[in-house]
Amino acid sequence: MMRVGLTMEEAIGEILASVKPLSVFQIPLKDSFQYRLAEDVKANAPMPSFDRSMMDGYAIRSVDVANASPEQPALLRVVGRIAAGEVPERELRTGEAMRIMTGAPIPEGADAVARFEVTDGQQNPEAETVAVYLPVRTGESISLAGEDIRANETILRKGTLIGAAEMALLASVGVAAVPVFRKPVIGILSSGRELVGLEQPLSYGKIYNSNSYMISGLVSAWGGVPHVLPQVDDKMDEVVEAIRAAMPAVDALVTTGGVAGGDFDLMRGAYQLAGGQVRFWKVNIRPGTPFTYGTLQGKPVFGLSGNPAAGFVNALLFLQSALLAMSGQPNPQIPVVEVELAADPQVKPIGMDRFLRTHIRVEAGALKAIPLPFGQSAGIMSSLTGIQGFIRIPAKTEVKPGDLLQAYLLAMPAAGGVIPWQAASLMEGSRK
Ligand SMILES: Nc1nc2c(c(=O)[nH]1)N[C@H]1C(S)=C(S)[C@@H](COP(=O)(O)OP(=O)(O)OC[C@H]3O[C@@H](n4cnc5c(N)ncnc54)[C@H](O)[C@@H]3O)O[C@H]1N2
Numbered sequence: 001m002m003r004v005g006l007t008m009e010e011a012i013g014e015i016l017a018s019v020k021p022l023s024v025f026q027i028p029l030k031d032s033f034q035y036r037l038a039e040d041v042k043a044n045a046p047m048p049s050f051d052r053s054m055m056d057g058y059a060i061r062s063v064d065v066a067n068a069s070p071e072q073p074a075l076l077r078v079v080g081r082i083a084a085g086e087v088p089e090r091e092l093r094t095g096e097a098m099r100i101m102t103g104a105p106i107p108e109g110a111d112a113v114a115r116f117e118v119t120d121g122q123q124n125p126e127a128e129t130v131a132v133y134l135p136v137r138t139g140e141s142i143s144l145a146g147e148d149i150r151a152n153e154t155i156l157r158k159g160t161l162i163g164a165a166e167m168a169l170l171a172s173v174g175v176a177a178v179p180v181f182r183k184p185v186i187g188i189l190s191s192g193r194e195l196v197g198l199e200q201p202l203s204y205g206k207i208y209n210s211n212s213y214m215i216s217g218l219v220s221a222w223g224g225v226p227h228v229l230p231q232v233d234d235k236m237d238e239v240v241e242a243i244r245a246a247m248p249a250v251d252a253l254v255t256t257g258g259v260a261g262g263d264f265d266l267m268r269g270a271y272q273l274a275g276g277q278v279r280f281w282k283v284n285i286r287p288g289t290p291f292t293y294g295t296l297q298g299k300p301v302f303g304l305s306g307n308p309a310a311g312f313v314n315a316l317l318f319l320q321s322a323l324l325a326m327s328g329q330p331n332p333q334i335p336v337v338e339v340e341l342a343a344d345p346q347v348k349p350i351g352m353d354r355f356l357r358t359h360i361r362v363e364a365g366a367l368k369a370i371p372l373p374f375g376q377s378a379g380i381m382s383s384l385t386g387i388q389g390f391i392r393i394p395a396k397t398e399v400k401p402g403d404l405l406q407a408y409l410l411a412m413p414a415a416g417g418v419i420p421w422q423a424a425s426l427m428e429g430s431r432k
């Protein structure tokens with residue numbers, strides 16, 4: 001049954017209840033960046049697997065240098081040299097030292113490394129004795145086997161997003177391939193007879209199809225694989241046919257346009273005629289109120305508003321939540337931070353949650369939100385560029401500078417200073 005007029009939380013809840021992670025496959029580690037692990041990963045060996053030196057210097061026995069001082073250095077016999085990757089030739093005995101390089105295995109009998117700086121070893125690399133000028137603690141400059149990772153330890157949990165550090169950690173314990181969730185392939189279908197592709201000239205009344213580029217970028221940013229379909233006229237049979245044809249090759253479909261109530265707004269009907277089910281229509285948010293969500297062949301279908309900024313907010317909240325869940329995040333939560341409102345947003349309270357395009361700055365360690373004083377209407381695209389996120393002004397709520405609000409992040413907050421439109425308006429006057 002189709003529900004109408006949900007809150008944002010209800011809408012996200014309904015979407016998350018109907019999606020699940022996709023199938024699992026093994027991927028070579030080198031290709032695993034930005035996938036999510038489908039299983040816990042254990043280390044089958046400790047890391048490091050041997051005691052090793054953390055400094056260039058001499059492997060020694062700490063008792064031999066216990067009374068060393070600059071005036072009365074301990075003199076030790078140099079009996080060998082160990083580079084990283086080499087095996088010590090023999091054990092170390094009383095009164096002996098071995099030159100040792102960072103990363104090399106500690107010889108039997110040694111319990112510390114005296115770094116070059118506390119010896120005369122750097123000046124006399126070939127000398128047969130070395131003077132040690134200070135005492136060295138037992139264990140000093142030695143990294144013990146298993147110090148980083150113990151054998152059989154779980155090093156990464158199922159659902160972890162594989163980034164640079166995770167790839168390095170997996171490589172360090174010899175994992176050459178990992179089980180990951182498949183990335184969702186997202187079909188993107190724009191509808192409207194006003195739309196033309198970039199290869200065509202614009203005639204009166206027409207616009208370029210920019211939504212497909214916008215959604216494609218967002219899908220990539222959130223870990224999906226965009227699959228852009230040819231745009232369609234808003235004729236029912238064409239839309240239905242395009243949807244039917246698209247479904248086998250995708251894990252979810254995003255449509256843009258045709259969800260409000262106009263004469264040509266046929267998207268909900270098209271989902272049903274294509275064999276799908278409309279789960280809900282309209283969410284208490286602005287922009288992006290007429291958002292529609294359904295399922296078709298067990299796959300989610302997102303009906304985004306055609307208005308660019310409305311579609312952007314729909315994608316930010318609903319498509320992003322679904323992508324996180326489908327790509328394997330255990331408790332999908334889109335990135336939200338608390339920010340302090342630093343400028344009057346100049347909007348009246350309405351019965352819906354408002355999402356305003358916002359600059360977010362770090363000032364004195366706090367996140368400050370400066371909503372754009374222009375370009376907040378749903379059809380304006382230029383003001384979507386250069387922002388760090390959207391603040392949410394809850395329905396029927398009057399806000400003022402100093403209030404704490406939620407911000408939905410698109411980019412890292414920037415360090416303080418003048419923001420681009422302020423700089424521009426200082427030069428040419430406000431363009432409100
Ligand atoms: N009588 C009413 N009219 C409208 C209502 C309403 O409640 N009653 N809602 C308004 C709101 S709010 C929004 S948002 C829009 C949503 O409209 P649709 O999602 O049905 O989208 P369209 O009508 O197809 O297009 C809206 C607008 O966006 C442009 N557009 C569409 N597709 C693209 C694209 N691929 N690239 C760039 N721009 C696109 C389109 O040309 C229109 O200008 O409805 C209001 N109306």
Ligand code: MOO
Pocket residue numbers: 285286287288289290305307310378
């Ligand atoms: O929902 Mo439409 O929200 O004005 O942009």
